[in-house]
Amino acid sequence: MLFALPALAGLLMFVAIPFLLAIGLAFTNLRLGSPLPLEFVGLTQFLRLFADDAFARALLNNLLFTLVVVPVQTLLALALALLLNQPLKGRALFRTLFFMPVVFPLALVSVVWILIYAPGPNGMLNSFLQLITLGEWQPRDFLHDPWLALPAIMLTSIWQGAGFQMVILLAGLQSIPEELYEAARIDGAGRWQRFWYITLPQLRNTLVFVMLVTTILAFRLFEQVQIMTRGGPRHATTTIMYEAVQAAFSRQQVARGAAITVIFFLLVLLVTLLQRRIAREERL
Amino acid sequence: MSWRRLVSMGLSYAALLLLAFLFVSPILLMLTGSMKADARVLVEAGSFRAFLPLDVDLQNYRDVFARVDFGRYLFNSLYITGMVVLAGLVVNSLAGYAFARLAWRGRRVLFGLVLAILILPLEAIAVPLFYQVTLFGWRDTYLVQIVPFIANAFSIYLFYTFFLGLPRELEEAARLDGAGVLRTFIAIIVPNSKPVFATVAILSFLSQWGVFLWPLMVTSGEAVRPLPLAIATFYTLPPLQWGDIFAFGVMMVLPILLVFLFFQRWFIRGVVATGIKG
Known part of the structure; x- marks a missing residue:
């Protein structure tokens, strides 16, 4: 007990208590530096949030981000892992290169990608798109375009995160027993059949896990938005966490921030339970 | 062929x-x-x-040092990350050991709670924690960036699973020689558990080096701000000079990139360890 005491005290003090505090504060009117007395206001904060256009947009943006980034990033990571799971020369080097963006702090990644998305024909992405469309592409100002700002943030996030999933999937691929493939070969199964009937089912739990982690990361989306777009243009890239920080930190509305936190937690809990359920079905 | x-x-x-x-x-x-x-x-x-x-x-690199106190930010990041990693190794390995190998009342219930905490990302508690440390008067300190992040449920879990897999004979021999629990832990368990210490150290280094949200909320002055926050501010500092910004970026990623390139095997193993949880 004594051995576990420091860690338990830390978790109690800085995780459990704040978590309970969030639930409590969400039902009050707490505002830092406000002259109003602290009051219990019931569901007012939640009702206000759901009536707020910016917050509705934040929920929608997180949902869109998840729906695009999770499948695209997982498929890309799976493709990379499958490519690297062959007996090729130089695979260690390729693995290093694909994993490298993962160690880059998101703040730095965001700043570098601002230049990639620079407007005008000199911008890196603009000229690249002009090159591959043979000059058809009209230069755009990606981060100030209401339709392109969120996709731009998605692309940046996929670039930064794919390597992380790749190494987990690669480990999953390497743990599939070779005998299964041998047996399939003897039965005359082609490459595609082996992938469909052996690789995918064997990799299922790993894939479910990887998608869960990416989904939760998608809900946490913050740095890229804060640095690249400040939630704009006109809330086009705002997110749950961006709204929470805006409320609690920039506007001192701690109670509103706490209410957003509670909603955020419920979403994460929902996704986790869903993953447990899908992963468990497999064992039956 | x-x-x-x-x-x-x-x-x-x-x-x-x-x-x-x-x-x-x-x-x-x-x-x-x-x-x-x-x-x-x-x-x-x-x-x-x-x-x-x-x-x-290398003019851009010289410009960075002329325009901002880069050394200060680098020190802040190294200090905060180093303290969280080192203190975390001590605190979480002891807890993992207590849960895996020692018999005490309430062990199962408390471990269940630790596992429940695993799914809570920092974002889910950032706002109330921000309020709490404001009450403590901890804003704008190193303390506020270190202490809350030492105890870590996931690190405890990694230590726990590793210690469970160690053969019991290791400890029994030490006990027979009359060594106490702490002594056994330091002299027998720790030297036999290098992989898990490396994994936990690397994972916490990786997540700590990039912290942005928390220091953004709890620091306002430049004195204790770490590098990720500093580059976001440096980018907005007129005149906008991309060469300088990139020089700043290269210097800020260099420490973690070097650690990654030298300890790549451990890095990858650490990341894969996060996948075992599912």
Whole structure:
């Protein structure tokens, strides 16, 4: 007990208590530096949030981000892992290169990608798109375009995160027993059949896990938005966490921030339970 | 080798090379840009010159030090990360050991709670924690960036699973020699558990080096701010000079990149360890 005491005290003090505090504060009117007395206001904060256009947009943006980034990033990571799971020369080097963006702090990644998305024909992405469309592409100002700002943030996030999933999937691929493939070969199964009937089912739990982690990361989306777009243009890239920080930190509305936190937690809990359920079905 | 195999290998290499270029180009852009005159960074971003370090000019690096106190931010990041990693190794390994190997009342219930906490990301408690440390009067300190992050449920879990797998004979021999629990832990368990210590150290280094949200909320002055926050501010500092920004970026990523390149095996193993949880 004594051995576990420091860690338990830390978790109690800085995780459990704040978590309970969030639930409590969400039902009050707490505002830092406000002259109003602290009051219990019931569901007012939640009702206000759901009536707020910016917050509705934040929920929608997180949902869109998840729906695009999770499948695209997982498929890309799976493709990379499958490519690297062959007996090729130089695979260690390729693995290093694909994993490298993962160690880059998101703040730095965001700043570098601002230049990639620079407007005008000199911008890196603009000229690249002009090159591959043979000059058809009209230069755009990606981060100030209401339709392109969120996709731009998605692309940046996929670039930064794919390597992380790749190494987990690669480990999953390497743990599939070779005998299964041998047996399939003897039965005359082609490459595609082996992938469909052996690789995918064997990799299922790993894939479910990887998608869960990416989904939760998608809900946490913050740095890229804060640095690249400040939630704009006109809330086009705002997110749950961006709204929470805006409320609690920039506007001192701690109670509103706490209410957003509670909603955020419920979403994460929902996704986790869903993953447990899908992963468990497999064992039956 | 058959033709079919050769073609498939050729296609694999072509795909890998193309993807590798796409993955590395932003990094090359930064590295190359950090070594050329500010005005040329943006102008040449659209040409092959963006990726080839044709000239090596360290003026941008000197400019960073002239414009901001880079050394200060670097120290802050190293200090905060170092303290969280080191204290975390001690505190969480002891807890993992207590849960895995020692018999005490309430062990099961408390471990269940630790597992429940695993799914709580920092974001889920950032706002109330911000309020709590404001009450403590901890804002704008190193303390507020270190203490809340020492105890970590996931680290405890990693230590726990590793210690469970160690043979019991190790400890029994030490106990017979009359060593106490703490002594057994330090002299027998720790030296036999290097892989898990390396994994936990690397994972917490990786997540700590990039922290942005929390220091943004709890620090306002430059004195205790870490590098990720500093580069976000540096980017907004007029005049906008991309060469300087990239030089800042290269210097800020260098420590973690070096650790990654030297300890790559452990890095990958650490990341894979996060996948075992499912």
